[in-house]
Amino acid sequence: MQQLEALTRDAVALANGALPLSANEAEAARQLQICNACRYCEGFCAVFPAMTRRLEFGRADVHYLANLCHNCGACLHACQYAPPHEFAVAFPQAMAKVRGETYQHYAWPAAFGALYRRNGLAVALALAAALALFLVLAMRMAGPAWTQPLAGNFYAIFPHAFLATLFGVVFLFAVLALALGARRFWREVSPARDLPPGQEPLLAAARAPAAAQAAHDVAALTYLEGGHGDGCTNEDDRYSLARRRLHHLTFYGFLLCFAATCVATLYHYVFGWEAPYALTSLPVVLGTVGGLGLLVGPxxxxxxxxxxxxxxxxxxxxxxxxxxxxxxxxxxxxxxALLVLRDTAAMGALLAVHLGVVMALFLTLPYGKFAHGVFRSAALWKYAIEKRLPGRLQLGAD
Structure with missing residues (x-):
């Protein structure tokens, strides 16, 4: 009977547009109410001004604010209600727990998100090892060429059509899963959800300039400055820009590696220039600089x-x-390592391992930190839109 009553309450809540909060969401909403009354941290980052536009915090609001948070940590050390105070306001931790739930909540397929959240490291390493082993077996079946020095000619081991098809499928899956997750997130937190009547023209006019502002904030990692320009806090209340700089190395390192692949694709299909490319060529330079960023940053x-x-x-x-x-x-x-040893007999084995790891990376992108980067970009866009709209938002729209 109790289960039936609980299901009935949830059904009524869903019919009324309100979703029940999880334990982590409810705790985040409790802390948001306390912070909204205090407002000492209002100038620290985008979360607190966005918070003050609300008097209640439903599920969509909590998801939005959790992904808007950059976890700089400044509010924890500034808070007079942080533990051991009885209010126990640990705002960065509360936001982090909700963010973790959103990775799974918006994941597609949902089962993949749940598996990766529970066993991320084991899943990632097992997937990379399995894919690398598959490619090693494929090489052995193709003949002994992979054991010989091939002057960096990857296509002597794996035909171009095989690699293009394999990575095309993996890349399209990652893009589809990320797009569906981002669509679900945006539909739940969209500014149109809680827009007061009569402001639809203002919303339409705000979208483009807000998108430009959000793109700037994403590219510059604006809110990793800690709200005061001195950076994030680490194990104590000292500020440092190290976290922001390391995020930049990781972010732009990834983009440079992706750009290297795009340029190589352009060379192959448009100009007919086939790999291997010289060490001074644009794809190799971009990939090398990006690879170094992806070593130091992470x-x-x-x-x-x-x-x-x-x-x-x-x-x-x-x-x-x-x-x-x-x-x-x-x-x-x-x-x-593949770049350094591409003229040796080790190239074949290294190529299989590298390609297996890259495929594992792309297959898991929609279910963790990379997905959060997409959700955070959407949250920054919503925040930039809200700043251009007058007055408070409608409440209780969840």
Missing amino acids: AGLFWLGMRRHPLQGDAGQRPMDRAFIALLLLTSATGL
């Missing part, structure tokens, strides 16, 4: 993460976070 973030205050994160997300860092490090390390 390694530094892992080191800082180990030193951060425990209330600045969610310990339950460590396997998932470390899986992403491990795949980034393995991608860069195997890619750089």
Whole structure:
């Protein structure tokens, strides 16, 4: 009977447009109410001004604000209600726990998101190893060429059509899963959801300039300045820009590696210039610089993460976070090793390992930190739109 009553309450809530909160969401909403009354941290980042436009915090609001949070940690050390105070306001940790839930909540397929969240590191390493083994077996079946020095000619081992098809499928899956997750997130938190009547023209006019502002904030990692320009806090209340700089190395390192692949594709299909490319060629230079960024950035973030205050994160997300860092490090390390040893007999085995790791990275992108980057970009866009709309938002629209 109790289960039936609970299901009935949930059904009524869903019919009325209100979704029940999880334990982490309810705790985040409680802390948001306290912060909204205090407002000491209002100038720290985008979360607190966005929070003050609300008097109640439903599920969509909590998801939006959790992904708008950049976890700089400044509010934890400034808060007079932080533990051991009886209010126990640990705002960065509360936001981190909700963010972790959103990775799974918006994931497509949902089962993949749940599996990766629980066993991220094991799943990532097992997937990379399985894909690398598959490629090694494919090489052995193709003949003995992979054991000979081939002057960097990857296509002597794996035909171009085979690699293009294999990576095309993996890439399209990652794009589809990310797009569907982002669509679900945006539909839930969209500014149109809680827009007061009569402001539809203002919303339409705000979208384009707000998108430009959000793009700037994403590219510059604006809110990793800690709201005061001195950076994030780590194990104590000292400020440092190290976390922001390491995020930049990771972000732009990934983009440079992706750009290297795009340029190589352009060379092949448009100009008919086939790999291997010279060490001074644009694809190799972009990939090398990006690979170095993907070595230094993730390694530094892992080191800082180990030193951060425990209330600045969610310990339950460590396997998932470390899986992403491990795949980034393995991608860069195997890619750089492949570049250095591409003229040796080791190239074939290194190529299989590198391609397996890259495929594992892309297959897991929609279910962890990379997906959060997409959700955070959407949250920044919503925040930039809200700043251009007058007055408070409608309440209780969840």
